[in-house]
Amino acid sequence: MKTRTESDSMGELEVPAEALWGAQTQRAVNNFPISGQPMPEAFIRSLGRVKLACARANHALGLMDAEHANAIINAAEKVIAGEVADHFPIDVYQTGSGTSTNMNANEVIAHLAARAGHDEIHPNDHVNMSQSSNDVIPTTIQVSGCLGVQDDLLPALEYLEKSIRARAEALSETVKTGRTHLMDAMPVTFGQELGAWASQIAACRARLSSVLERLRKLPQGGTAVGTGINAPAEFGAEVARHLSTLTGFSFESAENKFEGIAAQDGAVELSGQMKTLAAVLMKMANDLRWMNSGPLAGLGEIELESLQPGSSIMPGKVNPVIPEATCMVAARVIGNDATITVGGQSGNFQLNVMLPVIGATLLESIQLLTNVSRLLADKAIATFKVREDNIKAALDRNPILVTALNRVIGYEKGAATAKQAYKEGRPIIDVAMETTGMSREELEKLLDPLGLARGGVQE
Numbered sequence: 001m002k003t004r005t006e007s008d009s010m011g012e013l014e015v016p017a018e019a020l021w022g023a024q025t026q027r028a029v030n031n032f033p034i035s036g037q038p039m040p041e042a043f044i045r046s047l048g049r050v051k052l053a054c055a056r057a058n059h060a061l062g063l064m065d066a067e068h069a070n071a072i073i074n075a076a077e078k079v080i081a082g083e084v085a086d087h088f089p090i091d092v093y094q095t096g097s098g099t100s101t102n103m104n105a106n107e108v109i110a111h112l113a114a115r116a117g118h119d120e121i122h123p124n125d126h127v128n129m130s131q132s133s134n135d136v137i138p139t140t141i142q143v144s145g146c147l148g149v150q151d152d153l154l155p156a157l158e159y160l161e162k163s164i165r166a167r168a169e170a171l172s173e174t175v176k177t178g179r180t181h182l183m184d185a186m187p188v189t190f191g192q193e194l195g196a197w198a199s200q201i202a203a204c205r206a207r208l209s210s211v212l213e214r215l216r217k218l219p220q221g222g223t224a225v226g227t228g229i230n231a232p233a234e235f236g237a238e239v240a241r242h243l244s245t246l247t248g249f250s251f252e253s254a255e256n257k258f259e260g261i262a263a264q265d266g267a268v269e270l271s272g273q274m275k276t277l278a279a280v281l282m283k284m285a286n287d288l289r290w291m292n293s294g295p296l297a298g299l300g301e302i303e304l305e306s307l308q309p310g311s312s313i314m315p316g317k318v319n320p321v322i323p324e325a326t327c328m329v330a331a332r333v334i335g336n337d338a339t340i341t342v343g344g345q346s347g348n349f350q351l352n353v354m355l356p357v358i359g360a361t362l363l364e365s366i367q368l369l370t371n372v373s374r375l376l377a378d379k380a381i382a383t384f385k386v387r388e389d390n391i392k393a394a395l396d397r398n399p400i401l402v403t404a405l406n407r408v409i410g411y412e413k414g415a416a417t418a419k420q421a422y423k424e425g426r427p428i429i430d431v432a433m434e435t436t437g438m439s440r441e442e443l444e445k446l447l448d449p450l451g452l453a454r455g456g457v458q459e
Contacts, residue, residue: 020087022107022123028100032091039101039356040363044088046144047105048079049246050136050220050239051127057238058129071121075112084108092360096346096353098137102128130231132223134261134351139220139239141359142260145270146215146249148366149208156373157208157277161201163377167384168194174386175449176301177394182290184400187449190386197284204277211270217252218243219260225350226258264352267362268344274365275337281369281376282330285323288380292320300390305383322380329372333365397421399428401447404456408446409436 003014008023015026052073059069078084087108094100106123113121121127128136172191179185221236223229228236236253243251254260294300310319339361343354352358395401399418406414413435421431429443436443446456 020084020108020111021089021104022111024103024123025090025100025107028090028094028104032094032100034091034093037092037360038089039092040144040360040367041082041085042148042363042367043140043144043359044085044105045080045082046147047101047136047140048076048109049143049243050140051105051109052076052080053239053242053246054129054131054136054220055127056242057235060238060242061232061234063232064126064129068118068121068126071113071116071118072109072127074116075109078112079105079108084112092356094356096355097133097351098140098355098359099133101356102131102133102136130223130235131220132230134224135219135222135257137355137359138260138264138352139218141264141267141355141362142215142218143243143247143251144359145267145362145366146212146251147247148363148370149212149270150249152370153366153373154205154208156370157201157205160373160377160381161198161205163381164194164198164201167381168192168198171386173450174388174391175395175453176391177398184394184398186400186403187395187398187453189450189453192453193287194381197280197287200280200284204273204280207273207276208270211266211273215266215270216250217254217260219254219257221253222257222261226256226261228257258350262347262350262352264340264344264347264355264358267358268340271337271340271362271365274369275334277369278330278333278337278365281372282327285326285330285376285380288323288384289320292323292384300387301394303385303387305379307379320380322375326372326376326380329368332368336361336365395449396427397425399431401428401449401452402432404446404452405432405436408438 002017004017005012006015006023006026008027010023010027013023013026015022019026055064055069055072055076058064059066088101088104090100090104103123106127109127110121110123113119168191171194172189174190175187176190176193177184178188218236218240219226220239221228221231223231236257240251240253243249259265288302288304291299291301292304295303304320304322306318307321308318310317340358343352343358343361346352346354399421402414402418402421405417409417417432417435418428420435421428424431429440429447432438432443432447433440445451
C-alpha cells in the first residue's frame, strides 16, 4: 500500500496515501484494532454539523475570517453529506473522551480544505478553534441523539401506533377469551387488547419527547473542563443557534457546561426510555406469537402473514419471524441500556471517559427500534387475520364466563358450576341452567361475550 509521511506533536508516521486523515487518526487506527466497528454514520454526520456550526460561530464572533470559515464549512458539508464516510475508520473502543474521533474530523476537514486550495487550514488551530474534544463529543452525542429520536424514532412509533389503532377499531366487536396467568379469563375484544398496546406506544412517545427537552441543551463552549477556556463566553449560544438553523431542531446552550462534560445523564435517561419501549415491544411481540401459535396445537387465534419457510427440515412450517426479530431487538436494546448506564456513571471528576461507546450504543438502539417498529406495523399488525372459528369455539367452552353470575348466584355456586363445566366439557350456559334454575334467555343475556367485554349487564 502506498503511504505518505504525516507528523504531529509525537513525531512522524506513515499514513495511507489516499487517506484524508493525518497522524493523530492513524495513531488511533494503530492503537485500537479491537472491534472493527467505526463510529456510526449518524454520529459522524452530526460531528460534521457541530464542526460547521463552530466555524460559523467563530466567524460571527470575529475569531476567524470569512475565507477560513468558508473553507471549513464547505469541507464539513461533505462530512454531513456522508461523502467521506470511509475516512472515519477509528474503532468505537478508543480513548474514552473520543479525542481520536474529534481529531479524525479535524484532520479530514483540514485535508479537504487543503484539496480545495486552503492548505493553511490547521486541524487544531482552525478546525478545532474554541473547542475541545471534551465538549465536542458530548455535544455530538446529544445532537445525534436528538435528531435520531425526532426524525426517525418518533415518526416510526407514530406510524406503529396508527397501525395498531386502525386494527383495534376494525376489530372493536370481535370478542375473544381474555387470559391472565396464561389461563382463561373473562372475555375482551381484540379492539381492547390492541388498544392497550396503542396506549403503551403513545406513552413511550411522550416519554421520549420529554427526554429531548433536556438532551437539547448542549455543553459546547465548556471546552476542556467546563470553564470555557480559549472560547468566548458567547460561543456556546452561538453554536446552538447555528445548529438549530442547520437542523431545524431547537438546540440551546446548557447553563451549566460542567454537567454536560462530566456526566452523560441525558443519554442515560434516553436509553432508559428506549429500554421501556423495548419492554413494550417485546410484550406485544410475545402476545402476537402466543395468539398465532399452532396452527393446530396452539391458541390459533390469529394467523400472521406468511413471509418465509420456517424450517429446513419440516415442509410447510411457517414461523412468526417479525415478532421474533422484534424480541431480539428488544433484548439488544435492554443490553445496550446496561452498557450506557455503566458508561454514564464512568465520569471521573470533570470528564466522562466512556463517550464513544455511549454515543455508538445510543444510536444503535435508536436505529434498531426505528426499523423494527415499522416492520412490526407493516408485516404483523396490519396483516394478521383473525381465526373467528377458533375464537368462538373457545368462548363457547369458557366456564370463566360464570363470573358474570357472581352477584346473582354467589361465588361458591359459580365455582361449582365452572368446575362441573370443565369436568364434563360442556358449554357453561348448559350447565348453569341446571345449577342455577335460570332460563336460557336470562343466561344468554348475562353471559353474552360482547356484553361482558363491555363490562356486563349493569343494574
